Amino acid sequence: MKPPARAAVILTRLGLVLGFFGLWEAGAALGWLDALFFGRPSAVLADFWGLVISGQVFIHAWVTLEEALAGFLLGAVLGVLMAFALAASPFWEKVLDPIIMLAYSIPRIALAPLFVLWFGLGVASKVVFSFMLVLFLVFFNTFAGLKEVDRRMVDAVRVMGASRRQLLVKVILPAITPWVLAGLKSGVAMSLLGAIVGEYVGGNAGLGWMINSAAGLFQTNRVFAALVALGLMVVGLNQLVGRLERRALKWRPNNNLLS
Amino acid sequence: MIRLEGIGQTFLAADGSQVQALAGIDLAVSEGEFVSLVGPSGCGKTTLVEIIAGLQKPSAGRVTHGHAGQNGAFGWAGYMSQADTLLPWRDVLDNAGIGLEIRGVARAECRRRAAELAARVGLAGFENRYPHELSGGMRKRLGLIRMLAYEPEVLLLDEPFAALDAQTREVLQNDLVDLWRDFRRTVIFVTHDLMEAITLADRVCLLSRRPAAIKREYRVELPRPRTSLEVQFSQKFQALHQAIRRDLMAEVDWQKAHQA
Ligand SMILES: Nc1ncnc2c1ncn2[C@@H]1O[C@H](COP(=O)(O)OP(=O)(O)O)[C@@H](O)[C@H]1O
Numbered sequence A: 001m002k003p004p005a006r007a008a009v010i011l012t013r014l015g016l017v018l019g020f021f022g023l024w025e026a027g028a029a030l031g032w033l034d035a036l037f038f039g040r041p042s043a044v045l046a047d048f049w050g051l052v053i054s055g056q057v058f059i060h061a062w063v064t065l066e067e068a069l070a071g072f073l074l075g076a077v078l079g080v081l082m083a084f085a086l087a088a089s090p091f092w093e094k095v096l097d098p099i100i101m102l103a104y105s106i107p108r109i110a111l112a113p114l115f116v117l118w119f120g121l122g123v124a125s126k127v128v129f130s131f132m133l134v135l136f137l138v139f140f141n142t143f144a145g146l147k148e149v150d151r152r153m154v155d156a157v158r159v160m161g162a163s164r165r166q167l168l169v170k171v172i173l174p175a176i177t178p179w180v181l182a183g184l185k186s187g188v189a190m191s192l193l194g195a196i197v198g199e200y201v202g203g204n205a206g207l208g209w210m211i212n213s214a215a216g217l218f219q220t221n222r223v224f225a226a227l228v229a230l231g232l233m234v235v236g237l238n239q240l241v242g243r244l245e246r247r248a249l250k251w252r253p254n255n256n257l258l259s
Numbered sequence B: 001m002i003r004l005e006g007i008g009q010t011f012l013a014a015d016g017s018q019v020q021a022l023a024g025i026d027l028a029v030s031e032g033e034f035v036s037l038v039g040p041s042g043c044g045k046t047t048l049v050e051i052i053a054g055l056q057k058p059s060a061g062r063v064t065h066g067h068a069g070q071n072g073a074f075g076w077a078g079y080m081s082q083a084d085t086l087l088p089w090r091d092v093l094d095n096a097g098i099g100l101e102i103r104g105v106a107r108a109e110c111r112r113r114a115a116e117l118a119a120r121v122g123l124a125g126f127e128n129r130y131p132h133e134l135s136g137g138m139r140k141r142l143g144l145i146r147m148l149a150y151e152p153e154v155l156l157l158d159e160p161f162a163a164l165d166a167q168t169r170e171v172l173q174n175d176l177v178d179l180w181r182d183f184r185r186t187v188i189f190v191t192h193d194l195m196e197a198i199t200l201a202d203r204v205c206l207l208s209r210r211p212a213a214i215k216r217e218y219r220v221e222l223p224r225p226r227t228s229l230e231v232q233f234s235q236k237f238q239a240l241h242q243a244i245r246r247d248l249m250a251e252v253d254w255q256k257a258h259q260a
């Protein structure tokens, strides 16, 4: 199939977005939409700008980012280590398999109130919650990657006389990199989700707290303003991870199977 | 010099039954000799090569080779199977140089030596390509030079060219013989292709049906250099081919008759 023209794609996309916000703005201005519940794009922008000027948005965004990043890093490191530990020991893999599956299948969002109870209203409970969400993701991805490493590829290098350490560094780690990166990529989104939900449940700072408390006061425009900030943050983080991924996986062929 | 003494291998199959793949393999291969192993499919050729390489422990017998790191240590042999085991994240030179890298040679030097070998097998101009950017034949050539780069004493090849089309296979066979002539390594070459076995080797060993033992050996007294085209039309070649084929078919037929 012929690839669609770039200009057409961008123009159509822009049209859709502008049309959506235009309709929203017009609806609110003409009174078809109740501004109390639905807010109004122009007012959202104004409120967002006000938060930027006062610096408030940065304070709260930083709190959320800190919580998410701490949870992410802890979860990523421990997830990878756990996967290696289990892959190295068939005995413990057998022992722990049903326990891990059970822990995984509990909807962990439901545990958020417990974490707040245990770790307080501050940063710690959000970090722990983010950590729990990221841990499983990275663990499962890394573990699956380790199981998929081609034994014949490892054997070929082993016969050359590679030590265990060399096999790890030169074969196994590069081989699982795509898997780990896939886990980290979804982990970034998960860690933010963890921080936000943690703040909803009980907190006194952060974008999640901001959204939750504004919604309680029917400050709909403030809710959307905080969402704008959150959206910008996610886009920035995804860019970062995407760049990392392209760098690490530049050797990979592009298989766009569906295009 | 490699000596196999009474090599036997018995597997425990998934259903709990025992599968005896090898029984009492005795074989001595002298320095610089090129030996082909042929035998019915499933008789235990891959098992035998993996045992020689040290990737499997035999349930009986032993392998001796006069090289450093006797028994259990790796690094004395080069090994190549039918599988594509190049590292997809390394370009041609980094793939070819990995054996040297493992020995502590600096990366720049690894790449320099790899580049010399790459040029020898027609990979010049592809030094910085990744494996997925190469044709099947080029990947096999890269596999060959990766195996030779660290100068192992013995080359163990398990149907390395089986997945290639006939023309490419012939080119690769010639590449291998050229490299073997220059490097003078001991080669053990497994194949199910009798033409290939005879064209390449000094000696062809026929394995019996499972459990495999060496059934017969044939000296290939054809002058070198042999180009496959010329040699395969010679009287001597055809007589030898027929003789081995007859013996091989006897094993295959027996296997068929007793398997159903
Ligand atoms: N790990 C294993 N467990 C059980 N049976 C095996 C194993 N490896 C090989 N076999 C059996 O041993 C026999 C020889 O296999 P193989 O050496 O691959 O034969 P070839 O390479 O000659 O085709 C086959 O019957 C195969 O099913």
Ligand SMILES: [Mg+2]
Pocket (backbone or CB within 6 Å): B045, B046, B047, B159
């Ligand atoms: Mg085989």
